[in-house]
Amino acid sequence: MSDVTLGMPQLPAPDYPAEVRARLEADAREVIARYPDSRSALLPLLHLVQSEEGHVTRTGVRFCAEVLDLTTAEVTAVVTFYTMYRRKPSGDYQVGVCTNTLCAVMGGDAIFEELQRHLEVGNGETTEDGKVTLEHIECNAACDFAPVVMVNWEFFDNQTVDSAKRLVDDLRAGRTVEPTRGAPLCTYKETARILAGFPDPRPGAVEAGGAAGPASLVGLRLAKGESAPGRVVSPRSSGAPSDEPPASHPSSHDAPQRTSASDPQHPSGPVTEEGE
Numbered sequence: 001m002s003d004v005t006l007g008m009p010q011l012p013a014p015d016y017p018a019e020v021r022a023r024l025e026a027d028a029r030e031v032i033a034r035y036p037d038s039r040s041a042l043l044p045l046l047h048l049v050q051s052e053e054g055h056v057t058r059t060g061v062r063f064c065a066e067v068l069d070l071t072t073a074e075v076t077a078v079v080t081f082y083t084m085y086r087r088k089p090s091g092d093y094q095v096g097v098c099t100n101t102l103c104a105v106m107g108g109d110a111i112f113e114e115l116q117r118h119l120e121v122g123n124g125e126t127t128e129d130g131k132v133t134l135e136h137i138e139c140n141a142a143c144d145f146a147p148v149v150m151v152n153w154e155f156f157d158n159q160t161v162d163s164a165k166r167l168v169d170d171l172r173a174g175r176t177v178e179p180t181r182g183a184p185l186c187t188y189k190e191t192a193r194i195l196a197g198f199p200d201p202r203p204g205a206v207e208a209g210g211a212a213g214p215a216s217l218v219g220l221r222l223a224k225g226e227s228a229p230g231r232v233v234s235p236r237s238s239g240a241p242s243d244e245p246p247a248s249h250p251s252s253h254d255a256p257q258r259t260s261a262s263d264p265q266h267p268s269g270p271v272t273e274e275g276e
């Protein structure tokens with residue numbers, strides 16, 4: 001009888017070089033020690049292997065499975081669920097154009113379309129020089145700065161087609177670009193290491209602030225008992241505006257509107273068909 005062992009099949013994947021494996025194992029031990037249950041360290045460990053190779057390779061999946069005592073199938077299920085993990089070689093700078101509704105109508109769709117033409121790549125593709133990977137992304141919770149572009153998860157607010165083209169040109173030329181908010185930009189691999197939970201060693205990076213805009217903070221202000229910065233005035237109210245909501249119409253959208261078609265006193269007068 002041969003000593004065949006049965007178990008979950010493991011993904012075939014080459015080994016890391018011994019030096020890389022030893023370094024990643026030391027880093028992984030540090031990350032795992034932060035959690036009461038080792039498997040909770042999977043998300044940061046995926047960022048860690050991404051910081052090594054720029055994307056999550058089969059070797060990275062196998063490494064995470066081995067150090068966390070998971071199957072490669074379990075690790076793969078997580079990698080394929082979250083969009084922050086890349087599964088193929090990509091550029092130093094991941095340029096994400098928000099094409100969710102608000103950014104789209106404010107110019108995000110036009111920016112994404114023009115960047116595809118300008119860079120000669122499609123969604124998820126990388127420029128020939130390996131510098132920029134372009135993708136369209138979902139809402140960044142920065143809608144009051146629409147349209148928003150992110151580079152390696154740093155915000156570039158209120159973009160235009162021209163400013164976005166300048167941005168990718170600067171990235172490809174190696175010129176310094178500053179995000180609108182937050183820490184200075186670094187490469188995708190460096191960003192991945194920070195996301196794995198390791199300190200950002202760059203001077204001033206931790207102190208660099210990045211706040212949400214006034215519109216995003218209205219809910220927070222209300223929750224704290226502060227008043228909202230603005231108010232809706234009923235279109236039916238007359239005289240001085242009141243803080244009280246209109247009695248019969250809870251929303252101004254529900255109130256019948258007086259238009260020139262229905263109101264002879266309207267400044268534009270009633271609408272009549274030509275010749276009437």
Ligand code: FES
Pocket residue numbers: 098099100101102103104138139140141142143146147148
């Ligand atoms: S829709 Fe683009 S940040 Fe919200």
